[in-house]
Amino acid sequence: MPHVYNWQLGRQMEYPYPERHPRWQFAFVFNTNRCIACQTCTMACKSTWTFGKGQEAMWWNNLETKPYGGYPQFWDVKLLQMLGEAHERAGASMSWEATRGEGRPYGEYRGLTIFEAARKRYGQEGHQRALGYLPADEEWRFPNIYEDTATAYEGGPLGISKEGASLPEHKTWFFYLQRICNHCTYPACLAACPRKAIYKRPEDGIVLIDQERCRGYRACVEACPYKKAMYRPTTRVSEKCVACYPRIEGKDPLSEGVPMETRCMACCVGKIRLQGLVRIAPDGAWAEDRHNPIYFLVKVEQVALPLYPQFGTEPNGYYIPPRWVPRPYLRQMFGPGVDQAIERYQAPSRELLAVLQLFRTTQKIIFRYEIREGPKVYETTINGKPWAMYNDTIIGYDKAGREAARVTVEEPVHVRPPEYVNSL
Amino acid sequence: MKPSEPDDPMELVGIGVPGGDPALVARCLVEEFVRLGMSDARLMGLFRHPFYAGAHAVYRLRGEDYVKALIAEVRRQWGYPRYTVVHPSTPEIAAPSAGSAGATDPGGRLGRGAKPPSED
Numbered sequence: 001m002p003h004v005y006n007w008q009l010g011r012q013m014e015y016p017y018p019e020r021h022p023r024w025q026f027a028f029v030f031n032t033n034r035c036i037a038c039q040t041c042t043m044a045c046k047s048t049w050t051f052g053k054g055q056e057a058m059w060w061n062n063l064e065t066k067p068y069g070g071y072p073q074f075w076d077v078k079l080l081q082m083l084g085e086a087h088e089r090a091g092a093s094m095s096w097e098a099t100r101g102e103g104r105p106y107g108e109y110r111g112l113t114i115f116e117a118a119r120k121r122y123g124q125e126g127h128q129r130a131l132g133y134l135p136a137d138e139e140w141r142f143p144n145i146y147e148d149t150a151t152a153y154e155g156g157p158l159g160i161s162k163e164g165a166s167l168p169e170h171k172t173w174f175f176y177l178q179r180i181c182n183h184c185t186y187p188a189c190l191a192a193c194p195r196k197a198i199y200k201r202p203e204d205g206i207v208l209i210d211q212e213r214c215r216g217y218r219a220c221v222e223a224c225p226y227k228k229a230m231y232r233p234t235t236r237v238s239e240k241c242v243a244c245y246p247r248i249e250g251k252d253p254l255s256e257g258v259p260m261e262t263r264c265m266a267c268c269v270g271k272i273r274l275q276g277l278v279r280i281a282p283d284g285a286w287a288e289d290r291h292n293p294i295y296f297l298v299k300v301e302q303v304a305l306p307l308y309p310q311f312g313t314e315p316n317g318y319y320i321p322p323r324w325v326p327r328p329y330l331r332q333m334f335g336p337g338v339d340q341a342i343e344r345y346q347a348p349s350r351e352l353l354a355v356l357q358l359f360r361t362t363q364k365i366i367f368r369y370e371i372r373e374g375p376k377v378y379e380t381t382i383n384g385k386p387w388a389m390y391n392d393t394i395i396g397y398d399k400a401g402r403e404a405a406r407v408t409v410e411e412p413v414h415v416r417p418p419e420y421v422n423s424l
Numbered sequence: 425m426k427p428s429e430p431d432d433p434m435e436l437v438g439i440g441v442p443g444g445d446p447a448l449v450a451r452c453l454v455e456e457f458v459r460l461g462m463s464d465a466r467l468m469g470l471f472r473h474p475f476y477a478g479a480h481a482v483y484r485l486r487g488e489d490y491v492k493a494l495i496a497e498v499r500r501q502w503g504y505p506r507y508t509v510v511h512p513s514t515p516e517i518a519a520p521s522a523g524s525a526g527a528t529d530p531g532g533r534l535g536r537g538a539k540p541p542s543e544d
Contacts, residue, residue, distance in 0.1 A: 033456055067441045148477065173444035174478070324452040326443030378503050389505065410505070413461035 001119070004186060005284060008309040008335070010097075010104025013113050016129055016191045021284040025205035026183045026243050027316040028265065028275035029297050029304040031359065033323060033345070035176040035272045037148065039063055041264035045180075048263045049242065054234025057140040060241040061180045061264040067329065068174065069147035072139035075227040076308065079114070080332075082131055083310075086117035094310055096336045103285065105302060106309065106337045113312025114188060114225055130188035130223040140230070175322035178272070180264060181228040181241035182307065182315030183207045185284065189240070192223030204277060205316065206243040214238055225311040248277070248365075250399070258398040259365040271360040276367070291368045293355050293396070294318075301352050303341045305334040320345055347382040353409055354394040361405035366396035377410065450482040450491070454498045459505050464495055 002018040005011075045061035062071040070076060087094055094111035112120070114131040183200075187207050190198040197213035198220060200206070209220070209229070214237040220229035221238060229240045244262035246252055252260050260266075265275040276294040279287040289295045297304045297318065304318035321330050323342045330338040348356065354371050374391035381387060389409065396405035457467055470476050471483040471491045483491055 033452065034460070171481075172441060173446075173449055322452075324445070324449040326441075329441065329443070378505070380501050380503065382501065411461075 001115075005103075006113075006186065006312060006314050007103055007285060008106065008306050008314050009113070009312060010100075010106060010108035013186075013312050014115050014119065015186050016115070019284055021185070021280050021282065022200060022202045022205035023280060024203065024277040025185070025280050025286075025316055026248065026275075027278050027294050027298070027318065028180075028273065029294060029318045029320065030178045031272040031320040031356075032175055032177065033272075033320060034270050035063070035178060036270050037063055037065070037176045038269055040267050040269050041178065041273070044263040044267040045241075048244070050239075052234075054232045055239075057137075057143075058230045058232065058239065059143050060228070060230075060239075061178075062143050063176055063178050064144065065147035065174050066177045066333075069144060071143040071179070072135035072227050073142075073145070074139070075135070076333075078133060079131070079225050079311070082133065083112070083114065083117055086112055086120060086131060090117075090120050098336065105299070106305075106335050109310055109312075111310060113310065114223075115186075115191065115312055128223070129192040129219070130225070132188065132192075132223045132225065134218060134222045135227060173325055175325055177307075177319075179226065179228070179307075180262075180317065181207065181243070182226060182313070182317040183241075183243060184316065185314035186312065188223040188225055188311075188313050189220035189229045192219040193217075194219055201245075204243075204245075204248055205280070206245055206248065207240070208242060208245075209238055209240055211235075211237055211239075225308065225313060226315070255364060258400050258402075260363050261365055266360075266363045268360055274359045274366075276365050291370065293358050293366055293369055296351070296355055296369075301344055301349065301355075302337060303345045303352065305337045305341055308333060309335045347385065347387050350388075350390055350392065353389065354392045357394055357407045357409060357411060358396050358405060361407050362396060364398045364404040366404060367399050368397045368401075370395045370397070374408065446482055446485065449478065450486075450494055451498065453479055454495055455502065458495075458498050458502050461505065464499070467495055468492070 001014045001016060003012040004015045004019045006013050041061050042059060042063055046059065050058045050060060059071060064070050083094065090112060092110075092112055094109075096106065097108040097110055100107050115129070117131040118128040183206055185205070187198065187200065189209075190200060190207060193214075194217055195213050195215055197210045197215075199208060199210065201208065216231060216236040216238060218231050218238060220240075221227070221231055223229075224240075229238050231238050244264075247255065247260040247262060250256075250258045250260065254260065259277060261273075261275045265273040274293060274297075276292060278292060278294050279289050281287040286295060286299055290300065297320075304320050306315050306318055309315070319334060321334050321338050321341055323346060327338060330342075334341075344352065351371065355369065358366060358369060372393040372395070374393060376388050377391045378389040379386065391408055391410045393406065393408045395403055398404040454467060457470070462470075468488075468491065471479045472488075474480050
């Protein structure tokens with residue numbers, strides 16, 4: 001089996017196909033600290049792409065409450081359990097070697113990926129391409145069951161409560177996890193497809209299923225560790241997030257010919273989402289692009305981390321981790337970069353504070369930003385260290401080099417009178 | 425309520441995950457909204473309202489004085505990172521001081537850390 005380099009794991013790994021990389025890669029950053037679970041992203045996607053017959057249980061964008069929830073149910077717990085059992089059989093452990101360096105920002109993963117674990121697993125049908133499972137139909141049907149909703153109450157006659165139903169509460173920590181296809185560098189769906197119906201576009205790294213070639217074997221549904229390939233019974237083929245590719249291509253009339261962010265990103269009322277395109281070098285590394293906001297957040301400041309990097313698909317979605325959650329849970333979910341990411345987010349650098357302001361300032365993809373320095377407006381201490389805030393101005397530029405956004409660190413909050421609260 | 429049936433695939437099998445600190449959750453929540461420019465009054469409203477389950481659980485568990493003290497503590501650290509432009513006819517807010525109503529008056533923000541915007 002060919003070997004490919006996975007920079008998130010800091011090492012080479014086995015993958016069914018040799019390395020080939022796109023010129024640009026679709027990538028995004030979600031700030032989990034600010035999500036309020038309004039589900040506007042979910043509905044924006046649903047109303048754009050999956051409102052048809054046979055797509056009723058299909059949510060390309062979903063938002064789940066961790067640690068209780070998941071869509072499909074328990075997707076990550078199930079796969080982690082399978083991966084854990086594979087490690088036990090192999091006498092290995094899912095550990096990281098901490099030494100960081102060039103091309104290995106999180107150290108080196110010493111455990112097995114889903115591709116490597118599959119090679120050690122023998123079934124009746126032989127090896128899988130990637131360790132995985134096929135969720136049952138009912139696991140897809142209720143995307144937020146038991147998360148923030150009532151499960152049951154003691155009802156009177158006819159099941160109606162005299163006092164009104166009371167919602168059960170989680171008595172512990174929780175946070176919201178936003179999920180779309182990660183358009184992985186090494187997609188497990190693509191690796192598993194027996195028809196070679198799945199491909200990664202050379203121009204932007206978006207992973208698509210060729211609807212003509214697909215025969216609905218569901219190998220992709222089984223293999224995708226994030227469970228973002230879904231089967232549609234009415235057409236008998238599988239479907240997945242298409243990254244709103246007409247917008248990424250700049251074909252939406254609103255975008256004036258330049259790449260535009262996806263629907264789920266553009267509608268985020270909590271301003272937690274920023275999406276972009278990062279330049280990829282011929283060797284698959286992210287090309288140095290210091291003033292691309294995604295590059296800055298992931299590679300320079302390293303406050304945004306991949307979801308379950310140990311699966312080995314090199315996902316291109318990155319998360320600023322929720323800082324109140326117990327660290328062992330976060331390290332399992334986002335890898336060993338968690339402690340540094342939280343430390344940097346808690347006391348943001350001058351540049352980071354400005355870049356965080358770019359979230360949801362424009363629908364156009366920002367390819368470059370520029371900061372104009374402003375006056376110092378506040379001084380304090382954070383965790384015993386001095387910290388200052390500057391009212392800098394950050395300017396975002398689109399692919400054509402035109403100004404797309406301009407915002408200050410002290411961007412004002414506008415409070416509308418009640419009669420105009422929903423007007424634009 | 426029907427008794428639990430463990431072989432029902434839709435049965436709730438979730439259990440509490442150990443660890444976590446409600447005080448840290450509350451503090452992070454206050455910090456995020458302070459950094460987004462929310463006023464003390466609105467923050468208190470968020471904790472008082474049962475719709476906001478996480479914040480309201482802290483309010484019920486620890487009480488109003490605890491939440492007020494927490495907001496004050498976070499304010500001491502973060503000040504008033506943004507200033508607010510308030511339309512004068514908004515009834516829930518006290519009459520704004522001269523120069524801040526409907527205008528982007530920076531006067532109130534430069535004294536941040538000590539001086540809240542007029543809406544508080």
